[in-house]
Amino acid sequence: MNKKAIVIISILVITLLLFASYKTFLGPKGIEGAKEVTVHIVNENEDVDKTFKYNTDHGFLLELLEEKQEELGATFETSDLGTMVIGMMNYISDPNKQEFFYITINGEEAMTGVGEIPLNDKDTYKFELTNY
């Protein structure tokens, strides 16, 4: 076996060991009910103003929304840029009316998609149907 092949196999083995170590020591380990978060949905057009409180061990908002998808009536759209929330309480935003769900965290505008919003204890995540 030539030198390059040996080096490549070695680095692959080391990577697998590091990956296993990550899973064992650093990988997210959920603690049941570790965080209490609030999901607030507002859609004035449909007279919707609902609040849901959840105890969750998920790390990111998207994971929680996916778990509670049925209850929240959530609809997602996935593209190269990530996952977007396009529907809430079974209402899908209409791009022809320039509608979208504006996301705020404790009143502050979310700067990333739901897949990158970390869940923090006592935080409120508001989805409000609005126009751009």
Next chain:
Amino acid sequence: MKIRDIALIGILSAIITAGKLALSFVPNVEIVTLLFIVYTIVFGYKRIFFTSVVFTTTEIFIYGFSTWLLGYYIVWPMLIMITGLMKEKIKSEYGYATIGAIFGYAFGMFFAIVESFFYGRAYGWVYWIRGIPFDLIHGTSNFIIILVLYKPITDVLMKLKKSYYNL
């Protein structure tokens, strides 16, 4: 800078963009690092610095502006600078493969620092820890790709450079 250089920068950045898009279906496996290293060795850091600016700006046109693209304006010139500085010391593809590997392993950490300026330290920390498996793939794949492809691509580009600049 000559017209020849300007045309070359356009071609080189287009190849990087195409190479990135072609591999975009495999998470964190890319040839951008390899190309920037090879380009810097063959064409010199000055031209490739401009290539990286054109490449990042093209990314904004494709994906829209976001904070991670801001990091691109720093991270690629940094790789070019490191490669340029190490050029005289590194004599084989193993050295460049090591630079590419370290660059890939540290990629998430660097962007976590940039993100933490915008969203706070806690977010940056989560961002980095959650991304470690992707960084492992990134660093290791960089190492293998550079180890295998550095020499053949460099040889071809050296020949093309001679004919392009009539050397």
